[in-house]
Each structure stands twice: as structure tokens, then as C-alpha cells.
Amino acid sequence: MRIDPNKKHVEVCITPENYSLYEEYNEIVVVVDVLRATSAICTAFDYGVKSIIPVPTIEEAKTYKAKGYIVAAERNGEVVEGFDMGNSPFGFMQDDIRDKTVVLTTTNGTKCINLARNAGQVVIGSLMNIDALCVWLKKQNKDILVLCSGWKGKFNLEDSICAGAIVEQLLESKNYQAVEDSSIAAKFLYAHSKQKYLSFLKASSHRRRLKKLNLNADIKLCLIPNQSEAIPVLKGDELVNVNVKKPREFGVVF
């Protein structure tokens, strides 16, 4: 497990509070917020949204709302009063968003997107788009940092497990190495839970929090891998899908 100067890194930052310690790997930052921001973003692109403007604060979201944008705002797992939707992927399965720009603010995910703005490139990761994402990442041939959004700064299991799955896929390419202990731990958590990660995640504090809000359907949806081929990449202030295919017809899938 020596550092190979000829290989690119795929490393994991398991909480956003540690981001500054891992910036050396941020040629590409993959922001992961499995429950639910980054899953919702992939879903929105699958349903034909043109672009998504992630904003860190409710105040900024309100400014966009006043300008007539469709705005999704979530805090503590719930839709913020006065906004069109929250961060449930189901909220984005609708025709109204097709070819529109949607503004999104969430408790954890959009804060992390903002935190990673200094990176060479920011891309959205989730279990929903994991295989398509990893194929795309391998083609970039750059250092990759997977940034787990966690829950209000704390470590969470679902983001770390998703990060571990990304590390595992990237390591299939001989061009990549993972040398940080956080990356090794994330990969280990994934490898030892992948046969049963839904049941393992029952232990997750965030899952427990969402369950209290009766969001079991959201959780189950967000944990199903490879529903989406979206690769949402930050260009300026907007996320756009660099892997555009024909958008889904509303109502076909669910």
C-alpha cells in the first residue's frame, strides 16, 4: 500500500468538516448525498430538467423564487414552507420541470456542492447513477475526491458506503489508487455490507430520522443502484447533465 506516483488517486472525505484536509485530491470532487439531494438531482435530470442551480441558503432560494424560478427547498428532512418541493426524488418526477432550470437548497448536499466549488470539476454521485458515473470518471483520468455530505457535518453510513462503492469501481482500473485511511474504511464498509446494505442502513441515524418523517418510499428508491445514467456536472452556477439521453416520460417508471 505504497503511494504510486504514476497512479491517480480516488480518495474519500467522510465528513464535509474535513474537506480542507483532502483538497490535494480535488481535481474532480464527487459530491454524494444519497438520502436524498444527489439522488433527487439525478432523478430531475432523468425527467428532463434543463439545469439545477444549487444554493446553500434559504435566503438565496427565496431570491430565485421571487424571480419566478421553480425552487426546491429542504431542511431537516422536510419541505420548507412556501417552496414548490423538497428533496424527495418523487417530487422531481413531473412534467413541469422539463426543460426548466430548477433551484435547489438542502440541509447537507447543496452545502457540500458549494464547499467544493474550488475543485477542478464538481460532479454529482449517488447509488442511482453509480455505474454511469464511474464509467465517466475513469475516462477523465484525474484525481478524484468523493465528498460525503453526511448529516449536519457528521459522518453518515449511506454516503460513506456509496463512496466505498465508487472507490471499488475506480480501483478496477489499474490507473487508480486509494491510500487514505478514510478511503480504505469506506471501501471496507461497502465491501462488507454490499450483500445487505439496505438492512445495514437500517442502523443509520439519518435513515431513522427520515423514517420518523414517513419517507420510507424515498429511502428505498434512493438505495436502488443504477436507475439513472445522468452525470450532473457543475458549470458555473448550474448543474447540467453531460450524459444527456432522451428524458423519461412522466409516469412510465413509477
Place this chain on the structure above:
Amino acid sequence: MRIDPNKKHVEVCITPENYSLYEEYNEIVVVVDVLRATSAICTAFDYGVKSIIPVPTIEEAKTYKAKGYIVAAERNGEVVEGFDMGNSPFGFMQDDIRDKTVVLTTTNGTKCINLARNAGQVVIGSLMNIDALCVWLKKQNKDILVLCSGWKGKFNLEDSICAGAIVEQLLESKNYQAVEDSSIAAKFLYAHSKQKYLSFLKASSHRRRLKKLNLNADIKLCLIPNQSEAIPVLKGDELVNVNVKKPREFGVVF
């Protein structure tokens, strides 16, 4: 995995940068720095040291040195020039420290002890004293936060695995619960690596760093559980052993 208001918590903070997020559990903070500060502290008490004054900076250590104290100072794995020793446990296996107060500053461990000063009680944990520590902890019947020192703010494997082992032992008592994702992950890492954690820790970045410095003997020593029954507790500015037994004779064990 619901929170039980009648049970005490045993939770894990996996990097010192997250400490403020877990302060609600800090009736007792167990500071863990397996490689090597907290292992060295246990060893020092086994060899009869009277007390240890942990200081966060080299400057403070120099002030004590000028006053005539025995001072141990480590940065980046090496003894700092001009000091009596670093944080190798072997350095504390000597008669000179018997009944003396030793001052200690290290890259990670003593910073964490300082960070946790606001806790109800601060105690030193390592694999070396794990069983004795857990017996003592169970008797206190208070919320426990295991604070992993990590490496310069980053997560590391050996401290998280040791923390997971502490969680597992405390959960044997029906009075305890672990509900944070970080605690569940630490316990999982320990449970799935305990048969082979030495080989698992070969993957550890800090272990790799120490290996570069030819400290393999230190690493092997620090990973052997239950060599010590010391329970070093912070009283004012000093760590004292609240589980004093007859100190080891120099040279008997190694």
C-alpha cells in the same frame, strides 16, 4: 435502533475536527491515539510514572523542560530535537521516570486531550488497556464519547478500530446504546477486522508512515491488547492513574 432515553450513550467521534458535533455525549471522553501517544501513556504508568502533563505545543513543552521536568516531545513520528524522548512506548520503559511527573506533547494525541478538557472527565484509551478501561467505564455509568485522535485532523483506521472495540464491550452492558452512524461504523470496522486487524492495519496510512521511520516494533507493541491495567484520568492539568497497582520492574517484560 431507536434512541432509548433510559440508556447511556457510548458514541464515537472519528476525527477531532468533528468533536464539537458530539459534545452532547461528553460526560466522559476517552481519548484514543493507538499509534502511539495513548499507548505510551499507559506504558509510562505501568512503569511507575507518577503523573503525565499533556501539553499541546512544543513551546509549552520547552517551558517545562527549562524548569527541569523530563519532557517527551514528538512531531511527525519523530522525537523533537532537544527533548528526552518521543512517544514510543519503549521510551517510557525506564527507571528514570518512576515516581516522576513527565511532560508529553505529540502530533495528535495530546492535542485531543486538550480539546476534550471541557468534558466531565477525560480518560486515556488504547488497545493496551482496553479491557481494564471498559470495566472501569461500565462502573461510571455515564455517557461516553470515544474521541479518535486520527492523524493531523484526518480519520485513521487504528483509532477507529480501537473505538469500535470499546463500543462493542460497552454494549455488552444493557445500560448502553450506540446510535450515531460514526459509532456504528467504528463497531462494524472492528467486528469485521478483529480476527486480523494487524494485517488490516497494514493498509493504514499512519502505519505506513511509521514503517518508513522503522518503527515496526512500536506498531506491533501498540496493537497487542491488554498489556496494561492503567486507567489514566485527567485531574486538573495532570494525567494520573486511578487504577494503581505495583509498577512493573524495568526490564522484566521486554
